[in-house]
Amino acid sequence: MPTGESPKGNRNTKGQPGITQAALFGLCPCCGARGLWDGPANLADRCSACGQEFARFEPKGRGLYLVVLPVTVLLILAALKLDEAVQLPVWVLVPLWGVVVPLAVIGALRFAKTLLLMARLQKENVL
Numbered sequence: 510m511p512t513g514e515s516p517k518g519n520r521n522t523k524g525q526p527g528i529t530q531a532a533l534f535g536l537c538p539c540c541g542a543r544g545l546w547d548g549p550a551n552l553a554d555r556c557s558a559c560g561q562e563f564a565r566f567e568p569k570g571r572g573l574y575l576v577v578l579p580v581t582v583l584l585i586l587a588a589l590k591l592d593e594a595v596q597l598p599v600w601v602l603v604p605l606w607g608v609v610v611p612l613a614v615i616g617a618l619r620f621a622k623t624l625l626l627m628a629r630l631q632k633e634n635v636l
């Protein structure tokens with residue numbers, strides 16, 4: 510049985526997207542408008558609807574390896590497991606991993622960047 514939400518940190522988040530929506534659909538964490546992403550895993554400069562800056566909060570550089578490396582390891586393990594379970598022909602594997610790998614890496618980067626962006630926005634009391 511759930512004990513209910515803690516009163517600490519309870520904000521009025523009506524109209525604001527959650528982290529999943531922000532990461533996957535590119536919804537602005539402030540106003541919910543589309544346009545958080547400029548590229549596959551690049552934050553836009555600012556929100557076109559509310560003008561909230563994103564690029565300033567974008568994590569860059571080596572910290573992102575912390576996201577990409579575990580994903581890479583997991584993908585390699587998944588590839589080995591899959592190969593153990595079913596021996597798919599190479600012509601299946603190449604397009605399969607050619608789609609799965611970029612999607613997994615971009616997805617992980619989007620989640621990590623959205624998480625950090627929202628944490629930084631909250632720290633500055635924007636959200």
Ligand SMILES: [Zn+2]
Nearest residue numbers: 537540556559
């Ligand atoms: Zn916005």
